[in-house]
Amino acid sequence: MPVRHWHKLLVVALCLMLADCGQKTQLVNDMPLPPFGSPRHSGLATVAVEKPPAGPSRHDVNPSQWIPSAKESKWRFIVVHHSASTRGNAASFDKAHRDRGWDELGYHFVIGNGSLSGNGEVEVGPRWKKQKYGAHCGVRDHPEYNRVGIGICLVGHFNEGKPSEAQMESLAQLVRWLMARYDIPKSRVLGHGMLKATDCPGTKFDYNDLYRRL
Numbered sequence: 001m002p003v004r005h006w007h008k009l010l011v012v013a014l015c016l017m018l019a020d021c022g023q024k025t026q027l028v029n030d031m032p033l034p035p036f037g038s039p040r041h042s043g044l045a046t047v048a049v050e051k052p053p054a055g056p057s058r059h060d061v062n063p064s065q066w067i068p069s070a071k072e073s074k075w076r077f078i079v080v081h082h083s084a085s086t087r088g089n090a091a092s093f094d095k096a097h098r099d100r101g102w103d104e105l106g107y108h109f110v111i112g113n114g115s116l117s118g119n120g121e122v123e124v125g126p127r128w129k130k131q132k133y134g135a136h137c138g139v140r141d142h143p144e145y146n147r148v149g150i151g152i153c154l155v156g157h158f159n160e161g162k163p164s165e166a167q168m169e170s171l172a173q174l175v176r177w178l179m180a181r182y183d184i185p186k187s188r189v190l191g192h193g194m195l196k197a198t199d200c201p202g203t204k205f206d207y208n209d210l211y212r213r214l
């Protein structure tokens with residue numbers, strides 16, 4: 001190679017070295033901390049492997065399934081609850097309510113958290129299909145909260161943590177649909193704890209977040 005081209009080679013070599021250094025710096029930054037007492041590269045594996053959701057995802061939310069087959073009641077209230085349990089679904093709460101001597105599942109709808117139904121999945125309870133009064137909000141001198149109150153239960157214990165984003169989004173979608181269909185104003189979308197002395201739907205349930213979505 002002629003001598004006059006050497007400087008070009010030098011520039012190319014310098015560029016390669018710099019690029020290589022940059023990459024090494026990046027690799028050092030990305031390296032996991034020494035895995036004291038834990039499996040090698042466990043930190044990286046946690047990032048790479050996402051836990052698959054249990055059951056159907058919230059994409060299965062389908063308002064056409066909420067249209068009741070029976071003659072529709074004149075609903076006036078929507079009452080939000082939590083299950084105060086980490087796991088559950090409509091079937092497990094139906095069993096629990098029957099075991100307590102109730103006629104059947106007290107809520108009209110149950111919104112799953114990915115434990116025994118999908119995260120954000122809306123299950124329609126038998127009461128809703130029959131358009132039967134609720135059994136979820138017994139308040140002295142106020143039979144209307146059960147008689148014409150739609151009970152929605154989110155699976156979870158929201159004294160401990162918040163509902164998932166999928167649950168909140170499904171709740172908002174369901175409540176919007178019910179408000180429009182039965183002409184229920186936002187002022188009648190309530191939490192159980194607004195009507196009687198209970199933590200339900202949990203001390204960490206964010207009402208403002210729900211109202212913002214409606």
Ligand SMILES: [Zn+2]
Pocket residue numbers: 080081082136192200201
């Ligand atoms: Zn409740």
